[in-house]
Amino acid sequence: MARKACRKMHHKRGITSLRLVAGACALLTLSACGSWRKPPPKDPEALQDYKQANDPYEPVNRKMFAVNSWAYHKALRPVGRGWKKYVPGPIRHSVASVNETWREPSVFFSDVGAGKSRRAGDAFMRYLINMSAGVAGFIDVASMVGYKQHETDPGMVMSLWGVKSGPYIFLPFLGPSNFRDIAGYAISQGLTPINYVPRGYGLLSFNWGYNVLGTFNTFADSTDQLDELEHQSLDPYAYLRSAWQQSRQGQIDVLKSDHRATTPDWY
């Protein structure tokens, strides 16, 4: 009985200590979050700038940006420049084409979600043509026959559905984003068939190669812009944040105003 009580007591103490630990963790997290947040300024004009930037987590975002910049200078930039310099253009274009083509299912479903039938048709045809005539996407035949590549992702669709962007966030290796677009990114990964290659297949290594090379290729193309950004801005973090937010809104506006007929241009 005493044993049982003791066990019960111990269990209760365990629960209490667990609660204490959980409470302490929550408090720590909250206080940590508090230091992550940039408090809104009191000056009305400064407050307007603060709201426009939509970046309450600026302190932690800047730290992430610093990590990214460090990795960029130490490893990514030299390798990216080397990739651009030594890998022949046709191979780089093929890698880009594979990357774009294999993402088309996600683009297609996003276009359907946005209710843009013309764009959905274009994405569907691009996937069909490039996976067959384009030899699994290595040659962008679709562009040659009038189906130009376009970008639509679940984040843009959610915006059309009225989902607010949430605060700006910067993630190392993923770059600028916001809460809505991170959720959109996760959905787009779920809509990309290559991510469902089962374990143990030789294709798994192809999947890695596809992802790494694709990211790399896109990144290598951006090194000039990133260098330019560092040379021409006094606060590269703020410069990139503003440019990205505007550009993202521009993409959403283009999607919203796309009322083209369902017949393609060449028809």
Place this chain on the structure above:
Amino acid sequence: MMLRRLSRRTVLGAMSALTLLPGLAMATPATDFVGTFGAELTKILSSPEPLQKKQQEILPLLKKNVDIEAIGRYCLGRYWRVATPSQRERYLKLFDQVLLYAITMQVGNYQNVSLKITGNVPSPAGEKVDILISRPKQPDVTMTVVVEGPPSRVIDLYGEGASMRLTQRSDYTAYLSRHGDDVEALIKALEQQVAQNSARLAKGQP
């Protein structure tokens, strides 16, 4: 017969006039200005002269057609009012050099280009004129020029949906807010930037 011919002529004439209407509706002082300015720019860019000569030739054209002072004032945002007249003057002088450097350094990327006006729309900031820049063996570039006037002058440029002056303003205001709202600190940073740009130019680096 005469009446039938007249009416046919009238109908054909009216039809021709109607086909001209979209063109007429598009032409505004802003589109005319962008067309003329663009033609002068492409003439320099497409000439067989060396890059440095082109950069020199383009400078007076930019000074004439781009309202650098207005862009500079906009970029300083709320700090323009707190800056002293001397600080404003020094800032504008430096901004002029920074902006012209940024534009002229792009000259090498736009050789043998052709320019086409694809649309225009009024906006509170000024008239927005969309242009399509075609470059040989490179993807086309779409840009939007914001023109204010009279006299017509460029006050902003949009590339990939982002306003150049708004992005620059975010850069400067963020820098200022992290440096104690001190305009002098911004001026010093701009002086350093101009010195670095001059050093890069001297070394022949873009």
